[in-house]
Amino acid sequence: MIDTPAWRQFRRLLLGGVVEGLLACGVPVDFPTIRITFGEGSEFHVPRLDNHMRFVGSVTARTTGVVPASALRQLEQVLQAAWLDLLTSIELPVGDTLTSTGARVTVSVAEGALDVRFDLAAD
Numbered sequence: 104m105i106d107t108p109a110w111r112q113f114r115r116l117l118l119g120g121v122v123e124g125l126l127a128c129g130v131p132v133d134f135p136t137i138r139i140t141f142g143e144g145s146e147f148h149v150p151r152l153d154n155h156m157r158f159v160g161s162v163t164a165r166t167t168g169v170v171p172a173s174a175l176r177q178l179e180q181v182l183q184a185a186w187l188d189l190l191t192s193i194e195l196p197v198g199d200t201l202t203s204t205g206a207r208v209t210v211s212v213a214e215g216a217l218d219v220r221f222d223l224a225a226d
Contacts, residue, residue, distance in 0.1 A: 132167060154201055156224070205224040
């Protein structure tokens, strides 16, 4: 994975969105155990004339209590909305904009662990 200042900044923005979502939805997690990883297919070409970004990966954390199914569904919705909010806030130097071309988020809990899988893309 490329490790540039811009890439680190977007990783932090995404992780911040996840933390905000966890708090807003009341999902009980052990915050020091939160990990975000990016996998194959992740790309970051911003800002350039060929603006494109895709974040494929997961966020994991240990849960500290029972997580209602309704909180998981709400967290999925909150994280998809956070992706759209992030894109609308990015100002590119050539007057271009980024449009969401995909926002797939799934949230599950098994054996005391939260697992958020995401595939977020914009062009």
